[in-house]
Amino acid sequence: MNHSRLLLLGAEAVAQGAIDAGLSGVYAYPGTPSTEITEYIQRSAPARQSGIRSAWSANEKTAYEAALGMSYAGKRSLVCMKHVGLNVAADAFMNSAITGVNGGLVLAVADDPSMHSSQNEQDSRVYGRFAMVPVLEPASQQELYDAMFHAFELSEAVRLPVIMRMTTRLSHSRAGVELKASLEQNPLNAEYAPGRFVLMPQNARVQYRHLLDLQPMLEALSESSFLNQPVEGHGPLGIIAFGVGYNYAMEARKAHGIECRLLKIGQYPLPRTQVNELFEACSEVLVVEEGYPVYEELFRSYFGSAKVRGRMDGTLPRDGELTTDLVAAALGVKPPETATTPEIVVGRPPELCKGCGHRDMFDAINIAIKENADHHVFSDIGCYTLGALAPYNAIHTCVDMGAAITMAKGAADAGLRPAVCVIGDSTFAHSGMTGLLDAVNDRTPVTVIIADNDTTAMTGGQCSSASGSKLVKICIGLGVEEAHIRTIVPLRQHLHENVSVLRDEFAYNGVSVVIAQRECIETVAKKKRRAAASAQ
Template identity: 70%
Template sequence: MSHHLLLGAEAIGAAALDAGISGVYAYPGTPSTEITEFIQRTPEAKHNSVRSSWSANEKTALEAALGMSFAGKRSLCCMKHVGLNVAADAFINAAITGVRGGLVIAVADDPSMHSSQNEQDSRIYGKFAMVPVIEPATQQELYDTTITAFQLSEELRLPVLLRLTTRISHSRAGITRQEPRQQNPLDPEPDPNRFVLIPSNARRQYQHLLELQPELHRRSETSPLNHLIDGPGTTGIIAFGIAHNYVMETRTTYGLSLPVLKIGQYPLPEEMIRAFITRFDTVLIAEEGYPVAEEYLRGIDGNPKLRGRLDGTLPRSGELNTDLIAQALGLDHRDTTPVPGIVTDRPPELCKGCGHRDMFDALNAAMKGQPDHQVFSDIGCYTLGALDPFSAIHTCVDMGAAITMAKGAADAGMQPAVAVIGDSTFTHSGMTGLLDCVNDQNAVTIIIADNDTTAMTGGQDSSATGRLQQICRGLGVQEQHIRTLVPLKKNHDDNIRALREEFDHNGVSIVIFHRECIETAARKAKQQHKGTHKK
């Protein structure tokens, strides 16, 4: 046993190593990134040859993790909530094929959208796929239940979804670690028909998944993550995951002894919940994210006892906190200390000296006088080009949408149809959109903001580094319309001229603005300086 101070995300990485994983597969995305980064920098992972490099996107990550499971070894797959949309095809079908080696899929949801386009609730995906879902409330629970999840996965031969949220992922606590387990030996699936989802096999596997559901319910009814903290009164609370912490803090702060039913494993333990609800006149349902359990428990006709997000007792969106729980219970909550007027909101901005600044300056100048001054953009640091002083981009919907939206605009007659996408986002989900443009010979200009890294999430390796021109040529873009420019002030006029030339091209153009991220460049210089100093 050893003790460590870890982020919640790091606790998952530590637990996965101690559970004997042979590989972690992920695409960086806040608030899940630190899970993989912890494994990448941990000496025991290197010593045990744990595979940990970044995948091109979440779908490829999950499919590779499933392949490692097929080979009999344990694998961890990590992503943020919107990443599960990308991996959904593999996720739903992995429930039907089942697994061999334990497969845990850690998904970090982002209530209040601190760094995301939406605050979707991944528990819905777990219910949709009909797999076990675990939602710990503390960092120690994250560690313990990750290990349990691998055991559960192998016992049921199903993937297990581990749900965490921003607050638990990015806060620290003391963790007690267990002795590490050895990795599984290579032991491939003896019945490959399980994984061949032609209709005859898929129907059989789906029926097997349905037959497993009573066992999943039974395990939820007896799970230590689902338990009662009893007390007197006519009001009870059902608290899910991290919401349990807010409830217990309210309970302590106000000297309450009201009963709390803590839920951390799904499918819902229906018998336990039904027995709890019948005891009380009013039951508050506290869950972080969507009212997933509340909707289910209310049923079609509703249940007048239940209070929660659906009836406005708790806010419909955003994160919960202790004050919101207190208000929902009708308590005179304490007024929070107001932020002094001297502290004002500071919107995010591109780093000083960032190459994207010079890129947007050139783009804005090149677009002047264009009848349709609209630029389709994507998700990355360069999304900040939507804000002052640039106001250079007009859309940001999902990963890869810049190119495909520009294509649709070109199909509608817009010219120039301009897209801005980062190097990592391009290989994540932009390449297929480019292929559509090539196939239809659309008049689009695709600007790839290449800074040699996945900068927005901390400088992870990019799958495209050094290969963007080759990839674009391979997808069919004419070589004379693949241009690489350096975004610097001294090149401003030349860059404007090059952009305008490509805007006038009646076909697919690629303009790569290439300059290394100043943050990663600074880190490299610092490391080199340290290395030189040691010598």
């Protein structure tokens, strides 16, 4: 019996690994499936005792820059986000590959193939290639934990940020994890290095050349990484399995007695020698990538398409996450005969909670907007996105964080009246403020409805960077006229009054903000439970 194992989600294994590897601060904006990394550090008593900084950031870009600043000062920092969050942080990320780092900087990014909770399934390994920095992609919770020590060491050794890439399945799956002895934090050690950190062209050219010169060493480090391992086998068929693709390939091999050669990949850039060996030994190689066929495409040009099987020739599906069954089928295994799901089993999509303030807000919006011939409502990312579904069908766009306001502005510029948008308090703080400033500067006739439930609800109720009176002050500060900053309380008994406020502001020929303010019922319930527990 082994009691030293902790049962951890993949995301939590990243967090525990970071804490034990001498982390000084984590920076993040919540986003499924990455949220639990930061939450774990916030809850961890040892992290608190050692003063690890862990509050939420306003967005992924501010998070990344703060992590880079902590690294500049010599300490180990972690920055966490979902895959689309890296688009927000991309400016800072790409340029941090040019400056390089001092203290170890690890970017933990969680991709969401199959789009369980996302708008796309972009593959963050492409960002790794784009920035030319090392990417680690462990296959198990234990590997994630162990790889965090490795990631910080690697980051400090090559003085580059290191990406820890995982996907939904590993991030949100639990397994027993054995812990190692923890390391001390780095001392404060800020260095004057304007030649690296002032990216004026003459410095940037030198630094970029240095990044290019580092590439052979990064490849050599991949050759000796514990994350890249061949698995014994024989026969003309080989598998190259990346990240959790390895798990499905191993499971399929075991279940169906397939004993082919396999190369497990968990560190990039690719170990060229190991890859060459596999392709030389096999007449056909199945490429198992969880995400885009990033490397399959390269293999097809390098080794010739005839030899390569994978997502691009239909051996595996082009989109969606992998499973053991998909990999087994790609290896020629006949699918098992199973029961089918009975026809009476209808879908059960998610919905706004019973009693949620957004329900009353959408009721009011629907009445007021339908008095107009054009009733488009631009919206954004959060629980209120569920307002797109029946019975509300109240919003008509959801593209990226903050786009509600700016798309409404552009549509207003095109002549659409009224131009109405709905954005949450946390999303407004994340990326809405600058768009509102554009509208104010341009005197664009838009009505911005801020659904203020005082939390980041969809990801589980994290602290919002701006809600309540702070929102009002921000809107005043950005130049919205005070007479057109209205606060309503979305409750059934206020429906008539709320419709009237919305009607007035939709008709106003300028920038107006309506803040629909009511706390998330989930966070209210959570507070009550906590109060009851502490009263015992």
